[in-house]
Amino acid sequence: MDHQIVLDTAVEAARAAGALALEHRSRPLIVMQKGYRDYVTEADIAAQRLIVDMARERFPTHGIIAEEEGGAVSAESNTHWIIDPIDGTSNYEFGIPAWCISIGVAQGDEPQVAVIYDPVHDELFTAIAGHGSLLNGKPLQANTTPELSNTILSLDWCRSGDMRRSALTVLSRLAPEVRSVRAIGSAALAVAWIAAGRLDVYFNLNLKIWDIAASALILHEAGGRTSSFEGQPFSLGDAQTWQLASNGVVHDALIDLLQTDML
Ligand code: IPD
Ligand code: CA
Ligand code: CA
Secondary structure (H helix, E strand, C coil), X not given: CCHHHHHHHHHHHHHHHHHHHHHHHCCCCCEEEEECCEXXXXXXXXXXXXXXXXXXXXXXXXXXXXXXXCCECCCCCCEEEEEEEEECHHHHHXXXXXXXXXXXXXXXXXXXXXXXXXCCCCEEEEEECCCCEEECXXXXXXXXXXXXXXXXXXXXCCCCHHHHHHHHHHHHHHHHHCCEEECCCCHHHHHHHHHCCCCCEEECCCCCHHHHHHXXXXXXXXXXXXXXXXXXXXXXXXXXXXXEEECCCCHHHHHHHHCCCCC
């Protein structure tokens, strides 16, 4: 696979999907409920179709895993495009300017290429494995501050009430130790923001592969870490390892704090 050609296509698709979503946002939206506390807009579906069509046309041998319309649109392949057409759909629907298009391309369990595009602010996060990550062409480096007390922690809320109670348990352990706490409402954007030094820590108990495939690579390439709450390192093949993301420097301290029988 030529990483640069794949990246160029993913950028083109993310920018086009972002423009489409902005255009839909300027008129009344059709919103459908697809599950408990789970909604999809016509823009999510149209943006996904645009990205999928472009990926399939340019790379017919690649597989596709996408959030909407039943998930996989797949050729049997070791290389997969992993697509969240709008991450932060509730923000998008309510007009909160924190949502993005997320496209990761992985070979097996290894993310190789990542694009996260925030069309409201025209911010493009990109990464190629082993070559660092960029924001609008400029290299990214996660914060290197070693003190947990000077970090900004973020989290998002799962849909199930039980998981929210578990998130509150994690929060009750971490929040007293950090400088402040935020909830952004887009997992992919929050993790990319750690890469950009805007946040330091993120946790979520129920991420899906399309929330994390691109953002994890962008964060790792900027010096950050992702793991389970027990410290098991990130693997795209194991959802348990998508729970905790950080600037890297404070990661072990976070895991130490969580190693109790409270979880
Ligand atoms: C959601 C967002 C949200 C997170 C959820 C995700 P969606 O993705 O990333 O911040 O808390 O777990 O499902 O549904 O907006 O693509
Ligand atoms: Ca998502
Ligand atoms: Ca989505």
